[in-house]
Amino acid sequence: MAERISVQHNCDHYNAERYPHLNKRKFGNQEVDAVIVGLGAAGGVLLYELAQAGLDVVGIEAGPFWDPQADFASDELHAQSLAWNDTRLSTGNDALEFGANNSGRGVGGGTVHFTGVFYRFHESDFRVRTLDGAGEDWPIDYADLAPYYSKIEQEIKVSGPKEFPWGAFHGPYPYPERSPISGNAEIFRRGCAELGIRSTVAPLAIPSAPFDGRPPCINRGFCNQGCMPNAKFSTLIHHVPKAIAQGAEVLTDCMVTRILVDKQGRVTGVEFNHDGKYYEQKAQVVIVAAFAVETPRLLLNSACSQFPDGLANSSGLVGKYLMTHSGHDVYARFDQEIRLYKGTPVLAVSQDFYETDLSRGFVRGYSLHAHGSRPLGMAVKAATNAGIWGQKLREIMLHWNYYARITLVGEVLPDIQNCVTLSEEKDEYGLPRAQVHFSYGANDQKLIAHGIDKCKEILAAAGGRDPFVVPDSAHLMGGCRMGKDPQNSVVNEFCRSHDIPNLYICDASVFVTSGAANPTETVMALAARTAGRIIREGKK
């Protein structure tokens, strides 16, 4: 809706045309080959791949087409207003926070605010049921995604270490690792070395050298607030403009309100709202890529006489098995200045605790990140999540340049009770708001406790003292999981819904397990694989 944002944006983008209205749409009432709902990590890749293959494709995004120079700022408070802030009802023992915590809005979606940490999942992540007797196996193996991981890494020139010691991929990455690393990352690596824990410089979607007309990082540190120099990759600055150059149309500030279905039970396109008016885009294939809350919400809100329980929901699993990563922050004070505000936030990592080790008393594991911070991010979470406020917070913040921080990215096992459903409350379009329920399970809690202890050990080994912990979470996954059995999953291994042959769901909602790694690279690899399948199907 226009009043949501202070900057006026164009809403229709194709070829060399940009319009602030929808009166000159490229495809208008025509049926296109594919329409994509949501232009984040997955939607951006899908749009580019399909356009490159010569398909007529339209991407529809609820938020604006951001202009980094005009819309972003080097300011945490301002950045909060750029997130997906639409109210969701949040319940459970560990009720999730949304907005800037995990939900992007506008072209680029989460890639606008992610830290750029770019991991492949490990082989074991796809076989958790078989190996650990927990969760579920994916219908694909690591080997199925490996070529797409390589393709995406090459395409955006991921910068990383020559040798990456964990998982199935050991490097080298297309571009060399970032150098120098921040004080906080040095402290982390020093602590790890003391304890015999392996660490490396982080693999990042932030090129270490100029690439594609973009400059390298200037260590300003505002990855989570939107990169102004365009050093950090996002689909906003990479895939979407390239897709437009290949013939795609992008409609922005357009909220998809319903997926349309014909009498035969096939989808025919989508209905969307722009500035209070409703429009349609007809398409042979509909791809929903609206992230782990909005994707199930749209499918459930599109219920019709043919599908009274929502689309693609014969299994009853749309919205179920929602996961996050436990993302607890551990701080400790040092005798020298660390200056958490300087440099790319995550510049050093360890995955030494990623795989199951039953001697620890739980299955699966976690990644550890040296994680920089700006003042608001540190102070607000300390106050609201750790009960540190008033004089105590003030005292810590007066010495904040002396603090180092390590953040956990902990695997969370899928649980059918953790889910997205529709609430009684309606939004501005008259659609039921999402209600999200989340509680950690016993395994998750043990994993978190272990991870926190490990962070404290590393900080202490580097000379830190007086540690404190701020509970937090990061990333959302699941809600429309993939699988072989239509009764036990929502989409197949190519992200096609089991119930409706021309409806695809392709974003983090299809994750079967969460892994213990930041999910963006896996989301993008899945999108590239799905795009390939759609293109091959189209050629038949």
Added chain:
Amino acid sequence: MMRSESLYPDYDVLALQDEWDAHTRQIVGKRLGPFQFKLLTPEQQDLIKAVARQLAYEHREEVLTWIAAHVDEQLLSPLGEAQRRPGVPPQKELILSGIEALNSWAKEKFFKGFQSIRQEQQLEFLQLLEVGGLPQDHGWTVEKQKELFKKLTGLVISAHYSHPWVWSDIGYGGPAYPRGYVRVELGLTDPWEPKQVPGS
């Protein structure tokens, strides 16, 4: 807060603002006032400031006024509030009725409004609110009290650590765009960054 508490008493982040991009400079500059309140009455503004004084441990009137102005703006924002507990009223209603309730509880116990009771008494009220320990009258369940504390704290601390005077206090380099940071390694600083005064 006195500047003398800062490890960087001579540092003023605003002196660097000519190096910032225009958009950031404009956004940060507005936090210095003047402010136009569109929703909160002067009494409500004072209540927010009294609460913020405790939550942020901040005593400068200018900074407290900015915090109240931020709350005023947020309560009128057309954006959503990201998440809310079912059964808890929307943010605007929660905060407005919440500060009123704090005032009433103070009057019941001490025969004075929240702003007029002693600092230790204000602090105690907020510590009870944090755990849902205030009287559960007029629908103020434990959960609703905790949510009020969390939303208020989020708004207040977000504003506090966005004020450039506070950035100066804590020795934060600030926006630093377009110039960025050249010396990021442990122990190194760019020439313009805050430096600790020896012996402070």
